[in-house]
Amino acid sequence: MMPADFDIAGKGDAVRLRLTGDWTTGGLGRAAGRLDAALAGATRVDLDIDGLGHLDTAGALVLVRASRCSIPAEAWTSRPEAGRIYAMVQRLGCEDRAPPRKSDPITRSFARIGQGVIDAGREAMLSLAFLGRLIVAIGAMLRRPGRIRWPAWVSQTERAGLDALPIVALTSFFIGAVVAFIGADLLDNFGAAVFTVELIVISVLREFAVVITAVLLAGRSASAFAAEVGAMRMNQEVDAMRVMGVDPFQALVIPRLAALLLMMPLLTFAAMVAGLFGGLLVCWTQLNLGPAFFLERIVLTSNVANHLVVGLSKAPVFAIVVAAIGCRQGMAVAGDVESLGRRVTAAVVQAIFAIILLDAVFALMFLELNY
Structure with a gap:
């Protein structure tokens, strides 16, 4: 040169x-x-x-x-x-080119709002399409149970359920302890510190245990599902499955959905036990209410069985939502890493939002049922 x-x-x-x-x-x-x-x-x-x-x-x-x-x-x-x-x-x-005409701030604001509405509508349509394909895949699985991929089910159950048990139990333990601290400090001013036990039981059994478990799994499992399925989409492994005649929903989505559907109630129950134990320790150390008295107050709490049923009844719904959103976002990943990052973030945000929204719907429903 x-x-x-x-x-x-x-x-x-x-x-x-x-x-x-x-x-x-x-x-x-x-x-x-x-x-x-x-x-x-x-x-x-x-x-x-x-x-x-x-x-x-x-x-x-x-x-x-x-x-x-x-x-x-x-x-x-x-x-x-x-x-x-x-x-x-x-x-x-x-070449002399006229500078692009810049719209005024009001027009740009309305344009962004309109684009957001369009994106939300498109996302809703794609989610409904995903739900329809999932229902079809579940129907095909029920017609041919011999084609169920049991190793994938067991593997996902261990990863999404058993591996999450320590963090779920530890978080619920501290949540129960915090509720007990707040209740003891507040109710002691009115000479009703003994009702701290009822506060712990109702709050942990009805709300905190299942919501904390669902939120932790949204951050842990929904993101993992989106990342795993999205990485397979980027590497064209999902397309290879279709070429080989393997339904990606049967191989990727349904095992993850079944794993969370099975493990969420169990994790919720473990979170309830851990939360009550955290409240027990605080009542024992701060209010001098021994374990025997704490357990007796739990048994005497009105409708304790109803509170337990309310909490556990939410768990399967939250499990379906978390798994479906994670897999849905993973299936929507394009061929670049930026798309994978956006979809993983969207999976966590949408799952947490859906959990809070559904919990509010459940609260209104049980309030109307007086349950």
Whole structure:
């Protein structure tokens, strides 16, 4: 590769520029700065390209800027391939284009709102389509139970359920302890500290245990499902399954859904026990209410069985929502890592939002049923 160089003949407005060497990215060197200074006052540039080697877009851009677009197209007659490169760069660099019209802030705000509505509608339609395909896959599985992939079911059950037990139990333990601290401090002002036990039982059994479990699984399992299925989409493994006649819903979605559907009630029950134990320790240390008295108050709490049923009845619904959202976002991953990151984030956010919304719906429903 010969370094780029030039000679200039003439002075004033019209000069003759003779190019030598390779005017490429690797060959330009300091020629670009020297050429700018040499052509500072020229309004017409005649070109001699007999000694020109190679020319790329970087070299053409240097010539366009230094000559201020004053090199005529006829100068490249002997080197038409170089002339085409120069003409393309000149067209992009010298054309006077009107700046794009920028809309006012109010229009942009309404445009963003409208685009958000469109995106929400598109997401809802794709979610309904996913739900329909999932129902069809479940029906096909029930018709042919011999094709159930039991190893995948067991593996997902262990990963989504048993591996989550320590963090679920520990978090629920501290939640129960916090509720007990708040109840003891508040009710002691009214001389009713003994009712702290009822506060712990009702709050943990009805709400905190199942909601905390669902939120933890939303952050843990929904993100994992979206990442695993999305990575397989990126690597075209899902397409390979379809080519081989394997239904991706049977192999990827249903095992994860079944695993959470089985393990969520069990994890919820473990969270209830851990939460009550945390409340027991606080009542024992702060209120001098021993374990025997704590357990007796639990038994005497009105409708304790109803509170237990209410909490456990929410668990399967939350499990279906968390698993379906995680797999749905994983199936929607495109072929790039950025899409995978967006879908994993969307899976966690949507799952947590759906849990809070459904919990509010359950609260209203049980309130109307007086249950």
